[in-house]
Amino acid sequence: MPTTAKICGLTTIETLDAALAGGASHVGLNFFPPSPRNLSADQARMLAARTPDRVHRVGVFVDPDDALLDMAIAAGRLDILQFHKTAPARIAEVARRTGLATWAAIAIKTRADLDHARDVAGAASAILYDAKTPDNAALPGGMGVRFDWSLLDGFRHPLPWALSGGLDADNVAEAIARTGATLVDVSSGVETAPGVKDVDKIAAFLKAVRR
């Protein structure tokens, strides 16, 4: 199965268009106010309006309340909700209430962290394996941190999954070959500064995924 890609944390029309032109299967819209990639309702509406329905619109959240979710779902025309630092019961509740697909981000640093993947098996529809950011980090994702891909060796994935964390155009082919990922996710690896996506880096990343 060919690997597909999510470009996460898009904030401008120019970079959204680069993701779409390069064949991204998913675009990530961020709704975590401390993030440099956070979107207002108006920004999300503008980006979502340009995104064809064949491309999944993934909302990125950190333990959100219902008001934030409802605003983001409507403005971003979201069809997938991605949760960081959110309890499995809360993810299940949101899935029931909204009827949308849900991804649970599992922060990985050691093999023991993979146990959390089993905790979300009955709650989320898919897992995003992401690198654990440092304890004092401002963000639980989007920091270009990579985890040891060999930790996934032999792991019985309880749900469909995607690979994330520190990917870029130079390492994504190796990451796919090493892990067998069929969906990869990138944010800072296609930026020139936190929150500043680059059209050439997006194109190079998507080309490397296709190769």
Ligand SMILES: O=C(O)c1ccccc1NCC(=O)[C@H](O)[C@H](O)COP(=O)(O)O
């Ligand atoms: O990107 C953010 O600012 C962010 C903030 C809060 C929670 C999650 C966030 N990003 C989630 C993503 O899906 C990123 O693409 C993923 O963590 C990989 O990021 P990177 O290592 O920079 O490619």
